[in-house]
Amino acid sequence: MSATRRQFMVASAATSALAALGKPTKAFAAADGGIKWTKGVCRYCGVGCGVYKGVRDGKLVAIKGDKENHNDGYVCLKGFLLPQILYHEDRLTHPLIKKNGKLVKASWDEALDLVAKKFTESVKKNGKDSVAFYGSGQAYTEESYAANKLFRAGFRTNNVEGNPRLCMASAVGGYVTTFGKDEPMGTYDDIDHADVFFIIGSNTAEAHPVLFQRIARRKKADPNVKIIVADPRMTPTGRIADIYLKFKPNTDLFVLNAFANYFVQNDLVDKEFIKNHVAFGKGKAADQNWDAYVAFLAPYTMEKAAEVSGCPIEDLTAAAKLFGCKKNRTMSMWTMGINQRLRGVWGNNLIHNLHLITGKIGIPGSTTFSLTGQPNACGGVRDQGGLCHILPYGRLVKKPEHRAEVEKIWGVPPGTIGDKPGKHALAMFQALETKDIKCIYIMCTNPGHSLPNVNRYRKAMADPDTFVVVADIYPTRTTELADVVLPAAAWSEKEGVFGCTERRYQLEHQVVLPQGEARADFDILVDLAARCGYGKLMPWKSPDDAWEELLRLAEGTMYQIGGITRARLRKDHGVIWPCPTEDHPGTKLRYVKGEDPWVPKDYPHRIMFYAKPDNRAVVWFRPWENAAEMPDEEYPFFFTTGRVIEHWHTATMTGRCKELKHAKITSEVEIHPDDAKKLGVRTGDGVRVTSRRDSLVFPALVTDNSQPGLVFVHMHDANLKRMCNKITIDQFDPGSKEPTFKICAVKLAKA
Ligand code: SF4
Secondary structure (H helix, E strand, O other): HHHHHHHHHHHOOOOOOOOHHHHHOOHHHHOOOOOEEEEEEEOOOOOOEEEEEEEEEEEEEEEEOOOOOOOOOOOOOOHHOOOOOHHHHOOOOOOEEEEOEEEEEEOOHHHHHHHHHHHHHHHHOHHHHHHHEEEEOOHHHHHHHHHHHHHHHHHHOOOEEHHHHHHHHHHHHHHHHHHOHHHOOOOOHHHHOOOOOEEEEOHHHHOOHHHHHHEEEEEHOOOHHHHHHHEOOOHHHHHHHHEEEEOOOOOOOOHHHHHHHHHHHHHOHHHHHHHHHHEEOOOOOOEEEEEHOOOHHOOHHHHHHHHHHHOOOOHHHHHHHHHHOOOOOOEEEEOOHHHOOOHHHHHHHHHHHHHHHHHHOOOOEEEEEEEOOOHHHHHHHHOOOOOOOOEEEOOEEOOOHHHHHHHHHHHHOOOOOOOOOOOOHHHHHHHHOOOOOOEEEOOOOOOHHHHOOHHHHHHHHHOOOOOEEEEOOOOOHHHOOOOEEEEEOOOOOEEEEEEOOOEEEEEEEOOOOOOOOOOOHHHHHHHHHOOOHHHOOOOOOOOOHHHHHHHHHHHHOOOOOOOHHHHHHEEEEEEEEOOOOOOOOOOOOOOEEOOOOOOOOOOOOOOOOOOOOOEEEOOOOOOOOOOOOOOOOOOOEEEEEOOOOOOOOOOOHHOOOOOOOOOOOOOEEEEEHHHHHHOOOOOOOOOEEEEOEEEEEEEEEOOOOOOOOOEEEOOOOOOOOOHHHOOOOOOOOOOOOOOOOOEEEEEEOOO
C-alpha cells in the first residue's frame, strides 16, 4: 500500500469514512445472493462491534455491521476483512510435537496424552505450582473458564493468568481501589451525551476506530462539543481535538493533579457530592481528608505543570476549564498510555479523582471510561476470574469465604483452591526461567512476541527443560518455541461468549466448520481434563453447560448476570450487566439509583458506590514519580510503543489478510525532525535503537508527530530483527503487576 493511500486511510478514521465501510450498501446488498447471515461479534478489539457473518457454501465470505448493536452497523477495515483470518494457507490444521528440535505432525491422542502425562507427572514430582496456564482476552469466556477450573480444581494451582495482565490490570487496579469493584460504570451511550471528551493515553482513532467514529459523529452533530486529547505524540486521534496537550513523556500524572488543583482553586468542585459520596485516600496517613487533599495538591500548580509537561499554560488552563465547567458533561477515556506504566494504577486513580471531586460521574455523558484492548478481556478474564489473584465474579483468592463459595459450586472438597495467589504474568515466565514452573499451557496468545524484554522469556520457553504447550490458530513467535502445538478452531468455527469494554456480553455463533483437524479450545480442555483424571470437573456437553455454571457462580455477587441466559444471548444483540433477570433491560448507569438493580430504591442519594463498605468512592493522593527507566546520558531518548490502524496485536491474524499484510507491517522508528537532523537521518534511513536489553535497526520515519527526545515504534512487526519488545523493559506496576511497555530509555545511532 502506498504511503498516500495509507495516509488517506488513517485520516479517514478521524473523519468517519473508513469506519462506515461496513455499513450495508446497495452494492453490498446486491451481492447477498445465496449468503446466510448470522449475528456475531468482531474478533478483534475491545469495542466489540456487532457484525453479521455471511456464509455461502460452508465458507465465511462476508461481514457487515449489525445495525441493531451498539455500533449501529459500522465496522472498521479490520472488521470488514475478518473472513480472511480463517483461510490463510498457514492455518495450523493438525497437532505438532517437537522431536529432535523440530515440530512434527502428530495425532490428537499422541499430543494430548503427552500433555496430560507431562503436567500430571510434574505435579506429582515437583508440586502443584510447577504447572501454569497463560490465557487470553481473546478466548471465549467458557474456554477461559474451563482452563481456570482445570488448573485451580484439578491441578490445584492458582498459576492461572492471562494477557489482560499486560494491558488492563492497571485499569482493574484503578477501579477496584477507587470504587471497590472492577469494570466501568458508563457505556458507549455516554458518548452521545458528553459535552467534553478528555482522551488521555489513547490513540482511539487507530486502536478503537468505531468508537472514535462515534465521538467524531457526536462532535459533528453539535459544534459546541469539545475534545481534549493528551498524548506525548500527535496521533490521528488529535485531528479532531480542540485542545491537544502534547506533554513530555511521563508527566501526565503531574498534569492530572494540576487539573484537580485548578478545580479546587477555581470553585469547580462539587462539595455536596464530595460530602455524600467521597472518602479520601486511605493510604499511609490516617488523617487524609479534604484539607489534607488540598494540601497534597498545592505543589501541583498550572505554572509548574506547564514547566514540567512542556504544554503551554494557556492550553492546560483551557483544558481544565472545559473539563471542570459545571455545566459541561465530561467523559474521560484512556487506555494503554495510562495503564502500561510503573504507576498505571495511580494514573487511573487520578482520572477517577477528577470526576469524583467535580461530581461528573453517573450522569449520562459524565463518566470515567477505560478502553479495553481485547474483545473478551473484560468478560472472559476480568469477570470470570482468569488472573492469579482472583476467582469468578469479583471474588479474591485470599478470602476464605470466596474460595469456599467457588469450591461449593464446583463440588470439590474445602481447601482445594490454594489460599495464596499464583504468579502474575511476568513472574510466571520468570518462574519458567528458574524452572520453578516446568510446564505451561498457553492458549490464544503470543507471549513470544508480546512480553516486554522478550528475549529473556523466549529463552526460557525454548529451554529443553521446560515443557511449553501452545494452542493457537496460526504459527506464531510462540508456537516456534513450543514442545506441543495444538491447532485451535478460530472465531466463528466455535461458539462462545465475549464481554466487551462496556460490560456488554454477546454470543459468538459457530457458522463454519474448523479447518483440518482443529478443535475448539473448550473441547481440547475438556478432553485434556479427562486424560489427566479430572473428567468429573467438566461434565459439560457443550459451552452452554459451562455458561449455566458461570451464571450460578455469579449469583449473589455484584456482577448480577443471571438475566443473561444462553437463550437471551442467542436472541439479543448483547446485554449489559448488571442484569439480574431475563426481563431486565441491562444497566447503562452502574451505581445509579433507578438504573442499577443493586442500589436500593429508597437509597437517599442518586448514586451509591455500593462496592465500598461505606458506599463512598475514594479520592486517592497519588504523587507524580519518575518512570522505571528514565533517559540519562547513556540512553538519552524515551522509547514508546503502540498500535497502527491496519494491524492488531502481534498481527497473527491481520498479517494474514491480503489487504493489510503489507500495510504498515514493518515497524519504523518515528523520530522528531530536530533529533533526525542531529543524527543525520532522513526518512527511510536505518536507525539503530539500543536499550539495556537489545539493539535493533528500524527504518526511520521523520515526523513532527513525535517530539524531541521521544521515539515510537509500533508493536505489530513479528520480524525478529524489528520486534520492539526486545527493547522494552520488564519492570511493572507494583500494584497491578502490569508491565511498563510505554516507557523505557534508548540511544540512537544512524545505522
Ligand atoms: S473497532 Fe474493533 S471491534 Fe469494531 S470492527 Fe474495528 S476492530 Fe472490530
